[in-house]
Amino acid sequence: MRVKSTLENYLFVLPAAGIFAIFYIIPFIWVFQLGLYSWDGILPTKIFVGLANFKEIFFEDKIWWGAMRNAGYITLIALTLQNALAFLLAWACDREIRMKNFYRMIFFIPPVLSEVVVGLVWQWILDGNYGLLNGWLANLGLAQWSHNWLSDPATALTTIAIVHSWKGFGWGFLIFLAGLQTIPRELYEAARVDGANAWASFRNITVPLMIPVTVLVAILTILGTMQAFVLIIAMTDGGPAYHTQVPVLRILASMRGSSRFGYACAQGISFGVILMAISFIQYRFSKTARQV
Amino acid sequence: MRRNFLSVAGVFLFVLFFIAACSQSPGGRAANAVTVWHWMTDREEVFQELAKRYEAKTGIRVSFELYAPSDAYAQKVRAAAQGNNLPDVFGLLGEKRDFSSFVKAGHILNLTPYMQDSNQEWQNRFFAKALSVNEFTPGNSYEVEPGIYGVPIDIMTIQMLYNKDLYKELGFNPSKPPKTFAEFLEVGKRISAYGGKEKKMQGLVSGWGEAWMIDCLANNYAFNIMGKDKVLATLKGKVPYTDLDWIKVLSLFKDMQDSGVLSSGIVTMVNKNAEQLFANGRAVFAFNGSWCVNVYREMDPKLNYAPMLPPLASDKFPMSIWGGAGSSFIVNARSKNKEEAVKFLKWLTGRDQQVYLAEVTRNPPANKDSLGKISALMAEFANDMDLSTHPSTWGVSEYPQVIEAFDKGIQSIIIGEKTPEEVAREVQKIKEREMAR
Numbered sequence: 001m002r003v004k005s006t007l008e009n010y011l012f013v014l015p016a017a018g019i020f021a022i023f024y025i026i027p028f029i030w031v032f033q034l035g036l037y038s039w040d041g042i043l044p045t046k047i048f049v050g051l052a053n054f055k056e057i058f059f060e061d062k063i064w065w066g067a068m069r070n071a072g073y074i075t076l077i078a079l080t081l082q083n084a085l086a087f088l089l090a091w092a093c094d095r096e097i098r099m100k101n102f103y104r105m106i107f108f109i110p111p112v113l114s115e116v117v118v119g120l121v122w123q124w125i126l127d128g129n130y131g132l133l134n135g136w137l138a139n140l141g142l143a144q145w146s147h148n149w150l151s152d153p154a155t156a157l158t159t160i161a162i163v164h165s166w167k168g169f170g171w172g173f174l175i176f177l178a179g180l181q182t183i184p185r186e187l188y189e190a191a192r193v194d195g196a197n198a199w200a201s202f203r204n205i206t207v208p209l210m211i212p213v214t215v216l217v218a219i220l221t222i223l224g225t226m227q228a229f230v231l232i233i234a235m236t237d238g239g240p241a242y243h244t245q246v247p248v249l250r251i252l253a254s255m256r257g258s259s260r261f262g263y264a265c266a267q268g269i270s271f272g273v274i275l276m277a278i279s280f281i282q283y284r285f286s287k288t289a290r291q292v
Numbered sequence: 293m294r295r296n297f298l299s300v301a302g303v304f305l306f307v308l309f310f311i312a313a314c315s316q317s318p319g320g321r322a323a324n325a326v327t328v329w330h331w332m333t334d335r336e337e338v339f340q341e342l343a344k345r346y347e348a349k350t351g352i353r354v355s356f357e358l359y360a361p362s363d364a365y366a367q368k369v370r371a372a373a374q375g376n377n378l379p380d381v382f383g384l385l386g387e388k389r390d391f392s393s394f395v396k397a398g399h400i401l402n403l404t405p406y407m408q409d410s411n412q413e414w415q416n417r418f419f420a421k422a423l424s425v426n427e428f429t430p431g432n433s434y435e436v437e438p439g440i441y442g443v444p445i446d447i448m449t450i451q452m453l454y455n456k457d458l459y460k461e462l463g464f465n466p467s468k469p470p471k472t473f474a475e476f477l478e479v480g481k482r483i484s485a486y487g488g489k490e491k492k493m494q495g496l497v498s499g500w501g502e503a504w505m506i507d508c509l510a511n512n513y514a515f516n517i518m519g520k521d522k523v524l525a526t527l528k529g530k531v532p533y534t535d536l537d538w539i540k541v542l543s544l545f546k547d548m549q550d551s552g553v554l555s556s557g558i559v560t561m562v563n564k565n566a567e568q569l570f571a572n573g574r575a576v577f578a579f580n581g582s583w584c585v586n587v588y589r590e591m592d593p594k595l596n597y598a599p600m601l602p603p604l605a606s607d608k609f610p611m612s613i614w615g616g617a618g619s620s621f622i623v624n625a626r627s628k629n630k631e632e633a634v635k636f637l638k639w640l641t642g643r644d645q646q647v648y649l650a651e652v653t654r655n656p657p658a659n660k661d662s663l664g665k666i667s668a669l670m671a672e673f674a675n676d677m678d679l680s681t682h683p684s685t686w687g688v689s690e691y692p693q694v695i696e697a698f699d700k701g702i703q704s705i706i707i708g709e710k711t712p713e714e715v716a717r718e719v720q721k722i723k724e725r726e727m728a729r
Contacts, residue, residue: 130492151558240706241559
């Protein structure tokens with residue numbers, strides 16, 4: 001009877017496990033296996049190169065690490081600017097303000113827009129020759145601030161990071177808002193009765209109780225931002241030179257431009273492992289923070 | 293309990309069937325019908341119309357399937373090749389190296405016997421340079437069996453264009469575009485000093501955010517400065533990129549930037565934006581392909597412009613421009629319908645169909661007998677085919693990593709972060725690394 005029950009339990013899990021294995025585990029193993037070969041993606045013959053592709057990624061490919069640095073910079077802006085904005089707006093909408101449902105809807109519009117469309121619209125706004133932003137600056141008498149925002153290496157990456165933050169803050173906003181709404185109101189009332197001011201309530205109630213949500217948002221932000229590329233393709237295609245290259249664009253370049261499928265697979269695996277490591281470290285760090 | 297078991301088993305079977313249904317066997321396509329994959333959104337309607345005409349004439353159904361944008365299309369073709377699931381006829385986007393891999397993998401039918409049938413009747417229809425893009429010559433470095441592997445359906449050249457009205461506004465003779473590089477730079481100085489229209493006149497616009505167009509112009513000048521033999525010797529690794537002639541080629545981009553002849557923001561400009569700027573009469577020069585005739589006509593039918601050769605930087609060698617087949621179709625060697633596919637392509641490249649294609653899409657036809665029937669402007673582009681060259685016809689190709697370093701290096705020169713010498717050294721280093729691999 002017990003064996004039958006166990007068997008049945010496994011049978012229930014089997015479809016989900018099967019789907020997970022077919023769409024995640026097997027491709028992952030296959031991609032890792034391809035990463036051990038030199039292959040152009042077309043010819044039936046593959047040359048086994050062992051870990052040479054991984055060695056090249058970690059010790060020789062400076063462009064790859066430049067792309068990682070760029071992605072790290074965009075992520076840093078997203079973690080700070082984007083999430084601070086998301087938290088601030090969520091906190092404001094969680095309070096009794098007029099038209100809060102309207103704001104909730106408005107703030108969630110950017111994330112649901114197509115990244116390509118957003119990229120093209122912002123490219124049009126930021127165009128150095130005839131862009132709206134430079135036009136507005138000129139109308140305000142600030143023509144000296146007009147700039148080639150996307151073509152100048154000094155501003156291209158930051159501009160992309162800001163547009164990415166604008167596009168992505170709605171997700172964080174939604175999760176933060178849901179988190180804020182789970183905090184019992186009685187805690188704030190009790191604190192008020194005990195004489196706590198708004199700042200003390202925020203510091204001693206909101207912040208500690210929001211740590212799990214903040215960790216979740218931070219992990220999602222890191223994973224989402226490090227993998228961002230559609231917006232970048234639409235705005236600069238990784239240029240000028242290599243100034244807005246990100247890892248996914250490099251994987252695409254290896255696969256599409258250089259026809260190095262094996263190398264692209266090795267890049268994909270390395271990138272995945274790096275992201276998992278970052279998420280794990282962050283999770284451990286947040287666990288420690290919560291215990292403190 | 294039994295019901296639970298059946299439900300779970302049912303779900304499992306559904307998943308299995310779902311996955312099985314997602315795949316398609318190569319033999320799954322209808323026999324006696326030809327399936328064609330393409331990426332040309334601007335030609336979709338014309339292709340559908342031609343398919344109807346062909347079916348009415350022969351009873352053979354031709355199904356054109358559009359997959360756009362071109363990047364997505366290129367990925368689809370690769371994926372289909374890996375799964376042996378290519379259609380009867382398709383186009384290849386990529387470099388000659390990729391083309392050779394498709395041939396060597398057995399995906400592409402050698403069309404030489406068909407081309408040479410009946411006293412080379414089919415072969416003789418085409419511009420030789422259009423056909424050579426799809427040809428592998430004896431002793432080619434790709435080690436592909438010599439032969440013709442693709443059918444050009446139109447031709448293209450990539451060259452410079454100038455806006456006659458703006459050129460005149462700058463004080464130049466509108467019927468005499470700059471012939472030398474010095475004259476070209478002089479225009480740049482004039483544009484920088486131009487005070488009219490709130491200084492909103494731009495110099496040269498082009499899609500240099502898509503690096504291949506930079507590569508194209510740089511190669512034009514490499515041919516002009518050092519000649520074809522030295523360029524090919526560089527590709528073969530016999531001449532380094534640090535050679536003075538290559539540094540001279542790279543320096544031209546610095547000179548252009550310094551003179552003000554390049555549009556600001558050109559390093560991240562996509563060709564669509566460049567086309568808009570030129571068609572809106574905001575840029576004096578454009579570097580674009582012959583497909584632009586159709587694009588500019590739709591944007592502004594009254595645009596007063598003409599093609600011109602890139603101004604000569606040296607009088608040692610003639611200027612060469614990129615040109616050849618614009619788009620080509622190839623036949624799947626494993627297709628059950630390959631004979632029908634070849635017959636259809638023969639019909640498609642017939643004179644009447646080519647004239648129809650050229651009239652509607654405004655791309656110069658690959659069939660040289662159709663040339664007399666197209667517009668004068670289009671014919672002007674087509675006539676420059678004599679000066680054209682294309683990497684696909686050189687029999688040797690550069691490593692993609694070297695091309696990327698070269699093109700990105702030129703972007704770095706334009707934005708002023710590297711010197712031509714630095715870029716030359718970096719490119720040579722990558723070349724040596726790739727050769728040693």
